[in-house]
Amino acid sequence: xxxxxxxxPLHSAAxxxxxxxxxxxxxxxxxRPHDQLLTVKGSQQSLQEEPGQHEVPLQDDETGYKLxxxxxxxxxxxxLTFIRSLQDVVQEAQxxxxxxxxxxxxxSSPAGRSLSAVRNLIDMINALQEDxxxxxxxxxxxxxxxxxxxxxxxxxxxxxxxKLTDQTQKLSTLxxxxxxxxxxxHLEILVVENDRLKQDxxxxxxxxxHLRRSLSGCSKCDHVEENSQLRERLSRxxxxxxxxxxxxxxLELEVQRKTEHVSQFEQHLQDVLQGKAEMEEGLNKxxxxxxxxxxxxxxxxxxxITKTVQVESAKTKQALxxxxxxNQYLQEQVAVQRQVIHERExxxxxxxxxxxxxQAQIMIYEAELERxxxxxxxxxxxxxxxxxxxxxxxxxxxxxxxxxxxxNLNGVRMNLLSVQPALKSLTNDYNCLKHQVRDFxxxxxxxxxxxxxxxxxxxxxxxEVNRDLLHKYxxxxxxxxxxxxxxxxxxxxxxxxxxxxxxxxEDGDGPETRGxxxxxxxxxxxxxxxxxxxxxxxxxxxxxxxxxxQNDVFQDVQALITSCIDGYNVCIFAYGQTGSGKTxxxxxxxxxxxxxxxxxxxxxxxxxxxxxxxxxxxxVSMVEIYNETLRNLLSKDLNEKLEIKLNPDGSGQLYVPGxxxxxxxxxxxxxxxxxxxxxxxxxxxxxxxxxxxRSHALLIISIAGTNTTSGVKRTGKLNLVDLAGSERVxxxxxxxHRLREAQNINKSLSALGDVIYALRSKxxxxxxxxxxxxYLLQDSLSGDSKTLMMVQVSxxxxxxxxxxxxxxxxxxxxxxxxxxxxxxxxxxxxPSRPDSELEPPPVMVQPGRLSYSQPGFTVGRSxxxxxxxxxxxxxxxxxxxxx
Ligand SMILES: Nc1ncnc2c1ncn2[C@@H]1O[C@H](COP(=O)(O)OP(=O)(O)OP(=O)(O)O)[C@@H](O)[C@H]1O
Numbered sequence: 039x040x041x042x043x044x045x046x047p048l049h050s051a052a053x054x055x056x057x058x059x060x061x062x063x064x065x066x067x068x069x070r071p072h073d074q075l076l077t078v079k080g081s082q083q084s085l086q087e088e089p090g091q092h093e094v095p096l097q098d099d100e101t102g103y104k105l106x107x108x109x110x111x112x113x114x115x116x117x118l119t120f121i122r123s124l125q126d127v128v129q130e131a132q133x134x135x136x137x138x139x140x141x142x143x144x145x146s147s148p149a150g151r152s153l154s155a156v157r158n159l160i161d162m163i164n165a166l167q168e169d170x171x172x173x174x175x176x177x178x179x180x181x182x183x184x185x186x187x188x189x190x191x192x193x194x195x196x197x198x199x200x201k202l203t204d205q206t207q208k209l210s211t212l213x214x215x216x217x218x219x220x221x222x223x224h225l226e227i228l229v230v231e232n233d234r235l236k237q238d239x240x241x242x243x244x245x246x247x248h249l250r251r252s253l254s255g256c257s258k259c260d261h262v263e264e265n266s267q268l269r270e271r272l273s274r275x276x277x278x279x280x281x282x283x284x285x286x287x288x289l290e291l292e293v294q295r296k297t298e299h300v301s302q303f304e305q306h307l308q309d310v311l312q313g314k315a316e317m318e319e320g321l322n323k324x325x326x327x328x329x330x331x332x333x334x335x336x337x338x339x340x341x342x343i344t345k346t347v348q349v350e351s352a353k354t355k356q357a358l359x360x361x362x363x364x365n366q367y368l369q370e371q372v373a374v375q376r377q378v379i380h381e382r383e384x385x386x387x388x389x390x391x392x393x394x395x396x397q398a399q400i401m402i403y404e405a406e407l408e409r410x411x412x413x414x415x416x417x418x419x420x421x422x423x424x425x426x427x428x429x430x431x432x433x434x435x436x437x438x439x440x441x442x443x444x445x446n447l448n449g450v451r452m453n454l455l456s457v458q459p460a461l462k463s464l465t466n467d468y469n470c471l472k473h474q475v476r477d478f479x480x481x482x483x484x485x486x487x488x489x490x491x492x493x494x495x496x497x498x499x500x501x502e503v504n505r506d507l508l509h510k511y512x513x514x515x516x517x518x519x520x521x522x523x524x525x526x527x528x529x530x531x532x533x534x535x536x537x538x539x540x541x542x543x544e545d546g547d548g549p550e551t552r553g554x555x556x557x558x559x560x561x562x563x564x565x566x567x568x569x570x571x572x573x574x575x576x577x578x579x580x581x582x583x584x585x586x587x588q589n590d591v592f593q594d595v596q597a598l599i600t601s602c603i604d605g606y607n608v609c610i611f612a613y614g615q616t617g618s619g620k621t622x623x624x625x626x627x628x629x630x631x632x633x634x635x636x637x638x639x640x641x642x643x644x645x646x647x648x649x650x651x652x653x654x655x656x657x658v659s660m661v662e663i664y665n666e667t668l669r670n671l672l673s674k675d676l677n678e679k680l681e682i683k684l685n686p687d688g689s690g691q692l693y694v695p696g697x698x699x700x701x702x703x704x705x706x707x708x709x710x711x712x713x714x715x716x717x718x719x720x721x722x723x724x725x726x727x728x729x730x731x732r733s734h735a736l737l738i739i740s741i742a743g744t745n746t747t748s749g750v751k752r753t754g755k756l757n758l759v760d761l762a763g764s765e766r767v768x769x770x771x772x773x774x775h776r777l778r779e780a781q782n783i784n785k786s787l788s789a790l791g792d793v794i795y796a797l798r799s800k801x802x803x804x805x806x807x808x809x810x811x812x813y814l815l816q817d818s819l820s821g822d823s824k825t826l827m828m829v830q831v832s833x834x835x836x837x838x839x840x841x842x843x844x845x846x847x848x849x850x851x852x853x854x855x856x857x858x859x860x861x862x863x864x865x866x867x868x869p870s871r872p873d874s875e876l877e878p879p880p881v882m883v884q885p886g887r888l889s890y891s892q893p894g895f896t897v898g899r900s901x902x903x904x905x906x907x908x909x910x911x912x913x914x915x916x917x918x919x920x921x
Pocket of ligand 1: 538539540542584614615616617618619620621622623732761762763830
């Protein structure tokens with residue numbers, strides 16, 4: 039419903055009033071003689087004018103309420119159009135920028151700043167629009183509330199005005215119809231009626247005012263709540279009123295029904311009474327008749343009859359008897375009738391009694407009905423009052439709410455007014471920006487072209503630098519490789535390390551388990567062994583003390599391992615007496631793996647690193663040499679015996695037909711291969727440990743690579759050998775198969791010594807074929823190949839002679855390299871007899887200062903290896919070894 043519709047009752051009431059006024063003019067002449075009547079009319083007129091007076095503020099409110107919306111719409115439509123055009127232009131600029139493939143200007147550039155300023159502006163305008171929409175929604179909600187709240191009082195006012203009009207019409211009619219005296223009487227009535235109507239009207243106006251106030255206060259939540267509560271109460275009261283009215287009408291119906299019933303009953307009773315009265319009358323009449331008949335019949339004296347009977351004939355006698363019988367019967371009839379009459383009288387009495395009772399009950403009902411009616415009226419009145427109060431309150435709240443709405447509206451208007459200058463300045467900014475944006479693509483295109491050129495130039499420069507760097511890098515790499523190989527060559531292709539295992543629980547207790555090995559804290563290549571009351575000094579490339587970790591050892595061997603990717607053949611031996619830690623160093627434990635597994639891991643990472651330039655494959659074989667028999671540990675047929683043969687391709691290389699080679703790509707692959715090797719080794723002999731210490735175990739790793747750019751092929755081989763424990767046969771007193779095993783081990787170890795010796799002394803003949811071990815390792819021991827011997831020693835007293843023996847062997851192998859200094863010790867050592875009791879260099883030391891004078895003997899390495907070189911005679915300090 040629109041505002042105009044909403045106030046229509048007021049307009050119609052006003053028009054009605056004007057009609058009434060017209061009517062009053064007609065009746066004016068009739069009333070003129072009476073001043074009282076004029077007074078009444080004056081009051082009536084004021085009464086009639088009052089709704090009109092109240093109409094004006096309402097209309098004003100309405101106008102104030104309705105006006106801002108179109109104005110707002112008009113203003114906002116301008117702004118909206120402007121904002122949309124602004125957004126369109128910005129979007130167009132962005133799209134153009136994107137289409138041209140140019141980048142968004144950086145925020146620090148003027149274009150970027152302008153763009154961000156426009157964005158901010160749009161955001162601000164959007165926020166304002168949202169605010170405006172929200173306020174409009176709030177406004178419409180309040181309008182609808184106002185409509186709802188003001189609808190009821192308007193109707194009431196309309197009704198009241200209608201009543202007033204009726205009364206006025208009646209008054210005029212009466213004025214015209216009645217004479218002066220009657221008029222006075224009616225005037226009094228009408229004055230009273232008018233006063234009442236006036237009061238009603240005042241009440242309604244008050245309600246209207248309340249409603250308006252409550253309407254304007256509706257913006258506050260509590261008023262809304264109160265309004266709704268009042269409305270609820272009103273509706274409840276109306277429902278109760280309706281119920282009560284229904285109940286009243288039901289009661290009235292019941293009373294009516296009962297009254298009808300009573301009247302029916304009364305009618306019936308009257309009928310019955312009448313019937314009884316008639317019956318009684320009839321009976322009385324009959325009694326009277328009987329009595330008359332009886333009187334008539336009893337007129338002749340009985341005596342006469344008796345006498346007559348006595349004297350009369352039988353006929354008379356019979357007639358007498360008959361008369362007596364009849365008399366008897368009649369008397370009986372009379373008694374019966376009397377009884378009946380008595381009964382009827384009793385019934386009549388009862389009926390009267392009942393009637394009195396019913397009448398009393400009717401009286402009670404009527405009184406009850408009267409009381410209920412009174413109560414109902416009271417209730418109705420209180421409800422009416424409540425309703426009026428509620429309406430009044432609601433009206434007041436509506437009014438205050440409307441006021442708040444108006445205030446809000448004013449605030450919005452003010453906001454809009456304050457926004458306008460900002461909008462103006464923004465428009466100016468925008469126009470500026472528009473120009474900038476228009477020019478921006480050209481500027482951007484130029485900048486892009488320029489930047490592209492710069493970038494191309496820079497890329498070219500960088501490429502040039504890169505080419506140069508790559509060239510230098512390759513040169514450096516070659517140089518580094520050369521240097522490295524030269525270094526290795528100068529250090530000697532055979533390097534000798536020594537690792538001293540820690541004292542273990544298996545070594546037991548007692549004087550025989552005391553440590554006899556000591557170290558030089560300043561030199562990690564020197565080892566002291568207390569033997570037969572003297573301390574022997576052994577000089578090696580590196581000595582690992584018992585506390586050295588697997589990783590420490592690996593750090594020093596990894597350079598050798600990586601060189602096999604560069605195409606070198608590398609051989610690493612673990613040499614030493616049984617139980618000195620060879621297997622521990624080479625294989626290690628699952629949790630703490632040794633050189634074998636770490637070497638493969640390193641190779642994998644190197645392969646991955648070089649994968650861009652090299653296509654590398656790693657294959658693995660496992661071989662065991664026991665009693666000079668070669669066994670394939672990765673074969674399915676464990677009885678298969680392998681032979682070493684010359685390659686028929688004429689390359690002069692050796693190969694082992696039937697040797698299993700497994701390609702490995704990951705640590706998991708290695709573990710599987712090792713597991714298979716271990717299994718095959720274990721299934722072949724019941725005493726695995728026994729057997730393992732009596733055979734040489736070889737892990738052969740082949741690396742084949744092809745350069746992805748040049749196509750150059752390269753192969754390298756890494757032999758990781760866990761040699762059988764060296765044993766001094768004479769000392770151990772071995773017999774039978776143990777003796778044969780020992781002889782085979784010694785034979786292969788001495789063959790290894792012979793080969794190394796021949797290699798180092800650059801003999802023309804190298805006796806590789808003297809044992810399966812050297813024959814198999816031929817290509818890893820000759821040419822440019824690199825060899826590392828890891829001498830394992832036990833630190834305890836019990837093993838001291840074997841320790842000294844192993845160290846002597848190691849030192850002699852190493853001392854071959856020192857031949858460059860012209861001090862070769864081959865005169866003191868025969869490689870074919872590694873177990874011989876040849877004396878070590880006669881340096882007998884005691885803790886403290888060591889004096890020596892030994893021509894041809896040098897402690898330390900050559901000056902090229904960076905170690906200290908001792909003069910031919912002098913002093914060195916010796917630490918006492920562990921006891
Ligand atoms: N560096 C070390 N740290 C801790 N324990 C070690 C070390 N070296 C060897 N051991 C232990 O010493 C014992 C013997 O080692 P290992 O089996 O490796 O000797 P071996 O020389 O291979 O013997 P064999 O020649 O009989 O095969 C093993 O229990 C091993 O765990």
